[in-house]
Amino acid sequence: MQTGKPLVAVFDTKPYDRDYLTAAAGVGDLTLAFHEFRLDANTAFAAAGAQAVCVFVNDEVHRDTLAALASQGVKFVALRCAGFNNVDLKAAKEFGISVTRVPSYSPHAVAEHTIALILTLNRKTHRAFVRVRELNFSLSGLVGFDLHGKTAGIIGTGKTGRIVAQILRGFGMKVLASDPYPNTDWAVSHGIEYTANDIIAAESDIISLHAPLTKETHHLVNREFIAKMKKGVMLVNVSRGRLIDTGELIEALKTGKVGSVALDVYEEEEGIFFEDLSGEVLQDDELARLLTFPNVLITAHQAFLTDEALAEISRVTVENLRNFASGQPFLEGTTL
Numbered sequence: 058m059q060t061g062k063p064l065v066a067v068f069d070t071k072p073y074d075r076d077y078l079t080a081a082a083g084v085g086d087l088t089l090a091f092h093e094f095r096l097d098a099n100t101a102f103a104a105a106g107a108q109a110v111c112v113f114v115n116d117e118v119h120r121d122t123l124a125a126l127a128s129q130g131v132k133f134v135a136l137r138c139a140g141f142n143n144v145d146l147k148a149a150k151e152f153g154i155s156v157t158r159v160p161s162y163s164p165h166a167v168a169e170h171t172i173a174l175i176l177t178l179n180r181k182t183h184r185a186f187v188r189v190r191e192l193n194f195s196l197s198g199l200v201g202f203d204l205h206g207k208t209a210g211i212i213g214t215g216k217t218g219r220i221v222a223q224i225l226r227g228f229g230m231k232v233l234a235s236d237p238y239p240n241t242d243w244a245v246s247h248g249i250e251y252t253a254n255d256i257i258a259a260e261s262d263i264i265s266l267h268a269p270l271t272k273e274t275h276h277l278v279n280r281e282f283i284a285k286m287k288k289g290v291m292l293v294n295v296s297r298g299r300l301i302d303t304g305e306l307i308e309a310l311k312t313g314k315v316g317s318v319a320l321d322v323y324e325e326e327e328g329i330f331f332e333d334l335s336g337e338v339l340q341d342d343e344l345a346r347l348l349t350f351p352n353v354l355i356t357a358h359q360a361f362l363t364d365e366a367l368a369e370i371s372r373v374t375v376e377n378l379r380n381f382a383s384g385q386p387f388l389e390g391t392t393l
């Protein structure tokens with residue numbers, strides 16, 4: 058480590074990132090240089106003097122970015138998130154750059170936010186809150202449905218999907234699930250049934266996406282999938298925006314085929330989510346259209362945002378940065 062120079066350039070940071078990372082780093086051996094802007098090929102120069110960079114979900118760690126980082130001597134990319142679809146791992150290997158992520162920080166945080174979205178969207182508490190504050194005590198348009206007795210489809214039964222499935226079982230829902238690597242013991246013990254996506258589409262009243270973004274899951278919810286869904290289905294996505302073809306979703310909302318949608322992620326969220334654009338003209342026409350539907354609820358990628366999750370993300374990230382600096386192996390299960 059070169060004393061006096063930042064060891065780690067930390068991109069795309071907000072006050073809460075800085076607070077938790079600074080607390081985890083404590084006093085001493087790590088120098089964290091925080092940047093508010095995201096990492097991409099044009100901003101990679103901001104890592105000058107650093108041996109490691111720390112990034113989040115919407116930083117673009119593509120080949121050209123990695124080339125720029127490597128040319129400046131960066132040897133380590135620490136992702137402070139679970140998903141890694143924004144990193145070209147093949148290029149990182151070629152440039153001799155190690156990459157780690159935080160595979161699990163709080164699946165409960167993400168699952169509980171999913172449930173918050175489902176309950177809010179169904180019982181329209183967000184609309185009721187605004188109405189009551191305006192002294193409008195009318196209930197028209199606020200009719201929901203009982204979750205009890207309905208069917209939920211969970212696509213992806215990893216850490217998050219499993220918790221969501223179990224909570225929904227607690228509401229008395231029938232739960233169907235799909236995953237290329239089914240966990241049958243878990244399913245049997247919780248009364249959950251693995252089946253094909255086509256059956257999930259045809260039978261579910263609520264479909265919740267918990268699969269990573271891969272070539273296979275890109276636009277998993279497309280025109281064909283939507284055609285197989287029940288009319289009026291509730292669709293929930295807290296995973297990655299590109300799992301859904303937004304244009305097709307808008308069409309399905311207009312016809313009523315899709316009854317309601319909750320999104321914590323959006324196909325083109327980079328540069329929009331996490332930012333305060335309240336004084337600006339929104340340039341994204343599909344997001345603007347989505348925001349006009351009364352039956353669409355959007356949060357800006359906040360499912361992870363709990364005290365426990367932020368503390369754990371920072372603990373694992375800082376520990377890996379220390380291990381990198383001292384030539385120790387990275388924490389088990391974090392290397393990509």
Ligand code: NAI
Nearest residue numbers: 140213214215216217218235236267268269295296360361
């Ligand atoms: P995980 O890796 O524990 O589980 C993902 C599951 O999806 C695995 O069981 C995998 O086999 C399955 N899967 C892979 N391809 C599939 C396919 N084609 N169809 C159905 N299932 C498939 O990941 P975890 O922690 O449950 O998170 C899931 C995703 O949620 C992450 O990849 C990430 O993109 C996203 N995420 C979003 C957050 C937010 O704040 N909105 C926070 C954390 C994760």
